[in-house]
Amino acid sequence: MDTHSMSVLGLTSAEEDVYRHFLRNPGTPADQAPAVFPPDQDGAGRAIRRLRELWLLHGDDESTWATDPGVAVPRLAEKQLDSAHRTVRQLVDTRPILWSLQRDRPGPREEPSPLGGGAALRRLEDLREVRAHIDQLAFTTRSEVLAAEPYDALSPENIAHARHLDLRCLSRGVSIRSLVRARALEDPATLEYLRELHAGGARIRVADELSELILVYDRRTALVPIDARDTGRGALCTEEDGLVNSLVGLFERLWAAAADFAGPTAPDSGEAARLTDTQQLVLTAMCAVSKDETGARQAGMSLRTYRRHISDLLRLLGARNRAQAALLARERGWV
Structure with missing residues (x-):
């Protein structure tokens, strides 16, 4: 391959080549992948196994498919971000390393102050x-x-x-x-x-x-x-x-x-609802689609955030469930 842009997502060049191979040739047998790089046929096998572990390939040896890039790339990006976040947190809080090193010093030992300078x-x-x-x-x-x-x-x-x-x-x-x-x-x-x-x-x-x-x-x-x-x-x-x-x-x-805090409150009779733009977007999606995943994509947010907004809207409308919330929202002219 001329370029291996997926290295930032944690894939080796061999893994990216195999993934791209099955993107171009969906449903083909897994044993055709080694032909992509004859010098290292074992490397192709290792790449296939890791891609299956990452859920980037599915099917069986007779018919293998690559996961859609729209799903694969965000999944890999989230995995890399989680790893980077854990690393940064460890670098920011180096006290466990300091304490471990202090214990190895001869003579009296004092735990280093977390605030620096030995002060509480x-x-x-x-x-x-x-x-x-x-x-x-x-x-x-x-x-x-x-x-x-x-x-x-x-x-x-x-x-x-x-x-x-x-x-x-x-x-x-x-x-x-x-x-x-x-x-x-x-x-x-x-x-x-x-x-x-x-x-x-x-x-x-x-x-x-x-x-x-x-x-x-x-x-x-x-x-x-x-x-x-x-x-x-x-x-x-x-x-x-x-x-x-x-x-x-x-x-x-x-x-x-x-x-x-009451959060967003229902308006007085005859007044326009004081919804944020995001709440209006979520309310419209909730009334238009049946699946949360579809509504979250339509609103341009994560599923977790979308469901939080739904819960807030239910409280705002005083509704027991989404069907009642949609009915109340229509009665008030919010959608």
């Missing part, structure tokens, strides 16, 4: 450093983010930055619980962002009064402002168990006292 508390006085640290934590967190954020409104820049981090976490299955001020719901852009976050699977609660700024990642790392009255002065970051547990306890008390 780290000061981040440059706002760019604070943002970079939050970016890193959002990327490496594995299971949960707790956020109490006493803002009255978010700027478009802050929304764009937060949306990227939050939706990336949610797409990886990370749980997000967010506490916001009731006053933040009065800002249209902030409200729209919270609706999008809620539709993506985040749990949001609203407090009439909220002054505490708390970020906790995996109940292991916590950030609080150096000065609660002036967050521009920077943040304190800690992984000290006692401090983190105290902040988690404070967050849980604030959470218990707050009210659930």
Whole structure:
């Protein structure tokens, strides 16, 4: 072959040649593949076996077919991205390697501080450093983010930055619980962002009064402002168990006292529905097609995200099932 463009997807040149062979010659016997590269007939056999393991070839030895590229390429890309993500997380969090090496040193051994410099508390006085640290934590967190954020409104820049981090976490299955001020719901852009976050699977609660700024990642790392009255002065970051547990306890008390965020709410009688463009797209697909897979493709999103939007729409419409939701949506003139 003149080019082997599938190497970025994890295939060797031999595997790509065999895959392309069966794309051009569907239904042909598997033993015809070695003829593609006579110098290494055993290599062709190994390539066929691995392609079958990757579900890129199907059928039997008498009649072999290549998986459609529209299915094969995204599958391989997702596999490579998952592998790359695991590698990056290991490179970002090198503490297990440091601890292992420290144990091999003679003499007294101290576990290296996760915050650097041997301190249990780290000061981040440059706002760019604070943002970079939050970016890193959002990327490496594995299971949960707790956020109490006493803002009255978010700027478009802050929304764009937060949306990227939050939706990336949610797409990886990370749980997000967010506490916001009731006053933040009065800002249209902030409200729209919270609706999008809620539709993506985040749990949001609203407090009439909220002054505490708390970020906790995996109940292991916590950030609080150096000065609660002036967050521009920077943040304190800690992984000290006692401090983190105290902040988690404070967050849980604030959470218990707050009210659930209603998400997208039904409009008053006679008013137009306040659906986001994405929700309108999903609603239209839900009413038009019977299979979620078809609806997700039509809406241009993953099946998981599509089903999350469906659940949100059912709550919004007060419907017990999709058939009732479609009926209610038509009655309201939404579709």
